[in-house]
Structures are given as structure tokens and as C-alpha cells.
Amino acid sequence: MLEIKNLHVKLEEEDKQILKGVDLTIEAGKVHAIMGPNGSGKSTLSYVLSGRNGYEVTEGEATLLGQDILELDPEERAAAGLFLAFQYPVEIPGVGNMTFLRTAVNAQRKARGEEEMSSTEFLKVVREKAKELEIGADMLKRPVNVGFSGGEKKRNEILQMAMLEPKLCILDETDSGLDVDAMKLVSDGVNKLRAPDRGFLVITHYQRLLDHITPDVVHIMYDGRIVKTGGPELALEVEKNGYADIMAESA
């Protein structure tokens, strides 16, 4: 589904190489996790895949369902089925959460040549999904993420994901700042979306989230590369011993 080959990325503004040859293949229906110490390039990978400005791909490629995505605009990547749950969801004063959701859903439908969702249907679906994530009418009415707590922001990301029904979901540290209850809501939300035709890339710092969202494959990223790949047991190993051994091995 997602194929990344030998991806090298540097910052546009300065001469700093951040990704130094990432290879990664995510199959439909699978959950891959990426773990790794701070600064190893995990968020950069997620941003480059979703098309944020400021990065330059110097080598390598990335395809989603066979389509080269690195040439596409962010909105085209979204319409192609890519979704990033942000590590730091952005606050947008003045834009209502509901307006935002409906605009996004319909923009993607339009881009794919599908019919737009009627406002009644949209309302019905959004209320249903919001309820599962314990997102109240108030949060739907408020401006996007403005005044939301950390946990509310993350739940709002999952709501967007549920509404947009992407093919490939990237979750960047969705567990950070969540208490136990919010963690459960978020992971239930993610697990509900697991499907044979959908892939997941779950970026996390802690094994904790992986107790709830069981990964099929675990990768360790360090200094811009994937230095180790294994099964769920790799996450447990990291939890117990930290990254020191792995880092030493790869150095």
C-alpha cells in the first residue's frame, strides 16, 4: 500500500540532512509502528509524506497504492487516501470545527469525483462518530482545536480520521499527553477503523499505546534511518531496555 524506498530528506532552508535513507513497506490491513528517540526523524517522515513545506527530498521515492505521492499537493495526497493525525494539532480561530469537517469531507469527495455528502447525512454521521469518541456538541461547534485540552485535540484528530476514511493513516505521537481514559477512547477509535484495505503507521514513543493498538510490525528509527525491524516483542524490548542497545548496535 505504502512503499518508501531509500528516502533522503533535508531541510529546505539549511543544509541539514534529516532522513538518511528510509525503506518501509506497509501492506493493506497491517499496523506498523515506528518507535525511536526524540529527534530521530519520525515526525519529519510523517510531514514529508503528507506534503508539508520546508523539506526537500534529495533521493528516493514514496508511493501510495502505486501512485507517486511526493509530487502531489497536500490536498491531493489527502484525496488519494493519506491521513496524518498531527503530533501537535493546529488551532484555527474563526473556523468552526463542524464547518471544517464538512468542508474537508466534501472537498475530498469532489476531488475523487464522488457526490458530496448532504448536510443531514453529514450531521447524522458526525454525531454518531463524535459520540463514540465522547466529543460533545460543544466541541463540534467551537473553532477547530481552539481551547481544546491535549486529549480533546487528539480525539478530534481521530474524529477527522473516522470521517475521512483514509486508506493510510499515520498517527504521530497520538498517545502523548493522553490520560488512561483518553488513551482508551483514541485506541478504540483507531481499532474500529482497522480494515483489510487500510494500513496504519503508528509513531510512538512508548510501548503503552501498542498495548491497545497491537502492531503487526515494529520499526526502530534512529538518526534518520530505520535501524531495526521486528514483531510486537521489539516494542517490549525497547520498553525494558531503552534505545541504548539498539543505538549502539547501529552505530
Next chain:
Amino acid sequence: MAALQRKFDDTEARLSGLTLPEGGWSAATRRDALSRVRSMGLPHARDEYWKYTKPATLVQPEAPAAALFAGEETPIFDDVDRLKVVFVDGVFDPEASDALSMSGITIERLADSNADIHWARDLYGKLELAGQSPVERPLAALNTAFATDGVLIHATAKAEKPVNLIYIHNSETSDAILHHCIKLDEGAELTVLENGPAAARFNKVMEVDVADKATFHHIRTQGRDHERRAATNIFGRLGRESIFKSFTLTANGVLTRNECVLELTGDDAVAHVAGACMGDGDFHHDDTVFITHDAVNCESRQVFKKVLRNGATGVFQGKILVKKGAQKTDGYQISQSLLLDEDSQFLAKPELEIYADDVACSHGSTSGAIDEEALFYLRSRGVPQGHAEDLLTLAFLAEAVLEIEDQDLQDAVNGRIEAWLMRRRTA
């Protein structure tokens, strides 16, 4: 010295083309106003108050021609149940207007009221005169002297429906001078709507006397004609527990100077002045606001937002003056611009002058581009760039538009903003 001489020469040149209406209750006031103009001189490029806006084309004897603009939109307030008063190039159009009668108010034309005694005698030119200090507003005095028409509205109770002043622009060289007087008695309520480009050059004064516990709402949209020019002045006096709320939407127009001078004279009064403007290219828009607090526990808000692109210029001069004894004043002023490119500019002069010690006043002025983070967030959800930019632009203007209390009118204004943005949407 030469510059000063030129100022007075230019003033006389302008005056020579105008005739002072004779007779009736306003004659003496008009003569006084004319001598005010003569002694002040009309605005000149060297005047401090006109530092950011060139007044020459507002002062020169002939109005610079303004091509007529055929937009395909229906006039903004057409769906509102209102009393229509239509002026075409500053000339009253009885056919297009409704009968001037409605419960809660009396309304008549300035040009029709020639009696020697009239209630408007105590208002016409009086607030304008008071508003000449501490800063001179010669174009308003010129208006008092030479206004050819306008409406005189006396609200005695809650008006049955809004009064809609509609200004149609039909002649490329029209030069219109209108003067409205609006007097609200204690507890009266009135909404005045204004729309349309009015003329190639438009000089308009609106004096509003809001008595104790009265409420005045004003929502105006200035027409989309690209080459039109306007100098407008609102003078308002607010009594105890009265409410004054004015909102202006400006899209296009080569030159607009909107002045608003309010004096809060009764305790617990509330004054809000807001404006949203969008300019593209040859556009210069100036909001000049002067709010004086002269009573206890009053609130004033100035909220001005400007979206500027392709070299458009926005100006804001806003002042809050809190007089000695005006304790518990709550004054707020914000002026912001969203610059959609590097050619556009925003010039702001926010001022606070406070002579009371127990007040809460805040002001802020910013100028910036579209928030890249927010833009990427929207795009990453599939919203195309142009649409995402428009959403963020609407959001930027929202604080000003939200000053309109009536939801339908708010929606109507947002509709106009969206349409304006949509016509310019890139991708």
C-alpha cells in the same frame, strides 16, 4: 507658507463650484459651516490627520470619473423587510423608494423640510461641529454647508423595521453630498442599513443622537465599484444606558475614508464600531475613529479588519479618549490586516489618551500573512489551497463581522465576503 496658501486656494476652488442652499431652518447652520470650512481649509496632503491618505481627489472641484460597475449580485438587503429610501447619484428617487412612513419613527427628506422651525435644527451640523475638536474634519463641515439632500429620522419608539438607505451610482462623474440626521428618543430602537456605491465621489455625514436607553444599529456595505471615492463621517452622541453599534463592509473602491466620531456622554453607554474591508489592487481604505468617554462605566469597542492584496492599502487611525472622571471605562480597540502579498500595506495609528485612573483600556494592531501552519493543516485534510485560504480569510474577518448582532444580516455579509473571495480564488 506656500503649501498653506495652496491649501486655502484649493479650498476656494472647491467652494466656487458649490451653491449654498438658501432659506429654511438650516440656513444659518449652513452659513456657519461654510465659514468653518473657509477658516479650517479643506484637507491637504501636509495635514497630520491625512498623513496616510491623500485627500486631493476628495477636495478637487470635479469628481474624478468612476466607471460604472455591473456586478451580478442582487443588492445585499433585498431580502430584508425594510423601508427603502433610494438615492441615485445623490438624488432622491421617489419611484424606487417606499412611502416615507412607518410606525415608531417619522422620516422625511432634508430637501423637503424648508420650514423655519424643525426638530432637526438642534441636530443638523451640531454633532459635526462638536466633532471638529480636537481634530478638524473639514469635509464634514463642507457637507453640512452644501448637502443637497438626506433623511431626517426621528425615532420615538421601536421602529417597525429597518430603514434602508440605498445609494445607486448611475453617472460616471456624479459628485454627491448627503447629510442624514437621526434622533432617537429615550428607549427608542432603530436599525439603519446602507448599501451601494452612491456616486463617483460621495461625501456623506450621518449625525446620530441616541438618547438614554435608546438603541441604534447601523450596518453598511459600500458598493463594489472599483473607481468610486467616498469620504464619510458618522457623528454620534450617546446618552445613559444607550447602545450604538455600527458595522461597515467595504469591498473595492479606489479611495474610501470612513470617519466615526462618538461621544459617550451618559453613564453605562455602549458603543461598538467595526469594519471589515477587502481590497484588491487599486484600493485605499482608511478607517479613522475617535471615541470620547465622558461618563462613568461605559464600554467602547473598535474592531477593524482588513484583507489586502495586489498592492492595496489599508489605514487605521483609532483613538480612545477617556476624559477626567470617566471612571470604569472599558475600552477595546483592535486593528488588524491580513496581507495576501508583499505589495500590500497597512498603516496603523492606534492611540489611547486617558485622564481617569480607574479604567481598563486595551488596544492592539497587527499585520500579517496567512498562517502557514493552519493552511497546511486544512490542506492535509483535503481542502484545496484556494479554498483553505478563503476559509482562513473569512476566519480573520470574523471578529469584525460578529459585531453584527442580527444573524441574518451577519450571514448576508459573510455571503458577500465569500463571494468576493471566491471570484479571486486561485486553485
